[in-house]
Amino acid sequence: MGSVKGPLVADLEPGAPAPSSAADAVPPDEPGTPGPAPAGVRNEISGGTVYGAVVQARTIGTVTIQEATPAIVPGAPVPRTLPPVTRHFVDRDAVLAEVTRLLDEASPKGDADGTGDAGAPLVVVLWGPGGVGKTATALRLAAALRGRFGQGELYADLRGASATTAAAPSDVLSRFLRDLGVHRDWIPAEPDAQESTFRSVTADRRVLTVLDDAHSAAQVRPLLAASPGSLTIVTSRADLGRLVIEYGAHPIRLGPLRTPDAVGLLARLGGTGPGVEAVARRCGGMPLALCAIGARAAGRQQPDWELLEREMSTNGEDEAAPAPHGAATAGDAAPAASPDSAPSAAADPAAADAPPATTAEEPMRGAMDASYGHLSEAAARLFRLASLRPWRHLTPGAAAAAAGIAEDAAGSLLAELADARLLEDATGGEKAAETGPEGRADASGQVRHRLHDLWREYAQQRALTQDGIAGAAAAVRRMLLWYVRAAAAADACVLPGRWHLGPAYTRLAGRPAAYENGSSALTWLRDERENLAEAVRAAADHGLDDLTWQLCEAMWGLHLRLGFHQQWVATHRLGVEAAIRCAEECPEAEGRMRAQLGFAHLGLAEYGQARAQFAGAAAADRRAGHVRGEATAVESLGLLQLKQERWSDAAECFRTARRLARQVGDPRALALLEHHLGRAFQGMGRHEEAVVQLRHAQELLRALPDPYNEARVLMSLGRTLLDAGRAEEADEPLERAASVMAAEGSVVQQADLAELRADRAALAGDTAGESRHLRAALGFHERTGSPRTGAVRARLDQVESAARRRDAPSGRAGGKAGREVSGEGSGEVSEEG
DSSP states (O other): OOOEESOOOOOOSTTOOOOOOOOOOOOSSSTTOOOOOOTTOOOOOOSSOOOSOEEEOSSOOEEEEOOOOOOOOTTOOOOBOOOOOOSOOOOOHHHHHHHHHHHHHHSOTTOTTSOSOOOSOEEEEEEOOBTSOHHHHHHHHHHHHGGGOTTOEEEEEOOTTSTTTOOOHHHHHHHHHHHTTOOGGGSOSSHHHHHHHHHHHTTTOOOEEEEEEEOOHHHHGGGOOOSTTOEEEEEESSOOHHHHHHHOOEEEEOOOOOHHHHHHHHHHHHOOOTTHHHHHHHTTTOHHHHHHHHHHHHTSSSOOHHHHHHHHHHHHTOTTSOOOTTBOBTTBOSOOOOTTOOOOSEEOGGGGGOOOOSSSSOHHHHHHHHHHHTSOHHHHHHHHHTTSSOOSOBOHHHHHHHHTSOHHHHHHHHHHHHHTTSSEEOSSTHHHHHHOTTOOSOOOOOOOEEOOHHHHHHHHHHHHHHTHHHHHHHHHHHHHHHHHHHHHHHHHHHSTTSOEESHHHHTTTTSOOSSSSHHHHHHHHHHTHHHHHHHHHHHHHTTOHHHHHHHHHHTHHHHHHHOOHHHHHHHHHHHHHHHHHTTTTOTTHHHHHHHHHHHHHHHTTOHHHHHHHHHHHHHHHHHHTOHHHHHHHHHHHHHHHHHTTOHHHHHHHHHHHHHHHHHHTOHHHHHHHHHHHHHHHHHTTOHHHHHHHHHHHHHHHHHTTOHHHHHHHHHHHHHHHHHTTOHHHHHHHHHHHHHHHHHHTOHHHHHHHHHHHHHHHHHTTOHHHHHHHHHHHHHHHHHHTOTTHHHHHHHHHHHHHHHHHHHSTTOOOOOOSSOEEESSSOOEEEEOO
């Protein structure tokens, strides 16, 4: 089954996620225990102002300087990512009054405009059973209070119906940071670092956050803005009592609507008439059921509420499809307490006046049966078969695959389901938020719909009854196969130069590209990211090992470009397990999966686990006789060693990978390996060997051609020549690299180049040139909100101040050109940025 095509390369560097956390500093003595300074050692700095980081010690080993929190990209818009509020909303005035009172008490008087000092952040938890209208209430509250929060509004659907579907806080934080204006390259991969960055970025911003459908307090905790005067509204089926204990959250229980309000909602949707109150009571005051029945009535010129009530009564006695277990009974609006539960501080007064149960059945049951019973046969079948997994959203293509019909037909049926209020429109909302301020990529342009958890459970029960286990399993497999092929087509456009594994890529041979460019392909992968992760879980649950690892393979470009490391680790662990079981059909799969999992751990700075996976990948590929895969795995291990500054070990890995790559005959892989080897020589201080190695890599890349990677080699060559004391020779490669990176629009690389050229000018005593290049570097860093911005600005100020003092009649030169390490002994400063 295995198929391999394309050149060999572990594409870590070009466009890879920004480096995450650096290696730990190695102290000379006991960790974190400073001792008295030895006699004769002065703890001072002389000679002027020092810009950037300063390390002082008697003896210094390898030290990593942690830069400041990333800055906001200039011109980034204030985030306004709340979804639109429904027009059909009644009651809950008491909830709005309660939250307004709490907000007034938490904020100083005169601070209602969202500026100035404020008190502690406020957390409100709206909790109650599924279908009671928690999301609509939260969004209505947010819309009413948004005038107080001029510095940002954030929204996230936490998908907390179960632990399996719950969104990872790390993924939400990554999106929040993009929404707030942090450039993608400066968002850390580690969850703790993301949380710290979020706290820092929002420290002086009064923001309104809606965290919808939370599963637990642990999921919510990292997402709470700590800035004074901020408001976080959380919705959940549990009261999340841990938030009450730890953060003073205010839980407010939402119950079913009172009968007059339920009648009012039906009247807004479909008009009034005899029997409308009986229908409202049949719905148990649950807004989800009321909206579904109201949509039925709205489709008629004169709704017959009495007929609807009789249908609900008849359908409610049908035991074929019991009501979803998450729905509330009329007599018990609150679900069972969770481990997070705590006594409620407030309750919706409507809950005390909920309509009594008219039968022993769930009040949602009759409304759901009545709405489902009026669907066309084709729409009902698609509804059942497309709902068998907790997909983040449904698109016409995926739904068509589930039902085994044409995509155009599926689009029409999805519209019918949306008109019946069984689906929600998900085309806007968080999709816009996912793009972030720097997300200029073309939108994928697909219509998306979302299914409420209770409707999904109902559809699943109907599918098992009407389609059987075999029919349901076949629908899931069709949908997974569609996702494999669609993701592979997008991935092939994101990374067209890499080698691929699996039949999904083989079938692409000779076909035109599915997307105009890699950017639009990456947009599709990003928008479908959560569905792709669910597809991996579904394939694993159904024992479809071949599809499990192929889905992971098709997500390589997504994760390499955009990160999402927590999801990456979770999916690719399943991929490794599936690949091991597929050893007879495709022996190359295990090594591929292990190598990709290793990169996920590398991005999280989990170096031990990364090393284990890379070594396991090399061993698996060696057993399989897969030379191409073994070369990639050994190269990946070398990149890990390079990141850890284990220069000799890295060089040995690159030599081994080069020997293997020569057997495959891949010129691009060989060129990149020569570059890696040159960097290892540079790190060892073997500058002359590094120069020879890098010039050879440059020649190989020029012959391909590959301008971007050739420019990266020229940057490494320029740095090495500066370190070797051959500064004049560095001018030409640095100038050429700057020209290419400008043409490529690589702002981050242009910033690094400008700093290198400033270093070159400083060595030549060219103060004007140093200032010119530093100003250029500062401009590039400010455009991306780079953590290097502060250090470069300080250096520029120091250089220009020194020039002014020197030019003044009585001026004296002073200052230092570079990051300074002072104290007795020698040391090394390594900066990640």
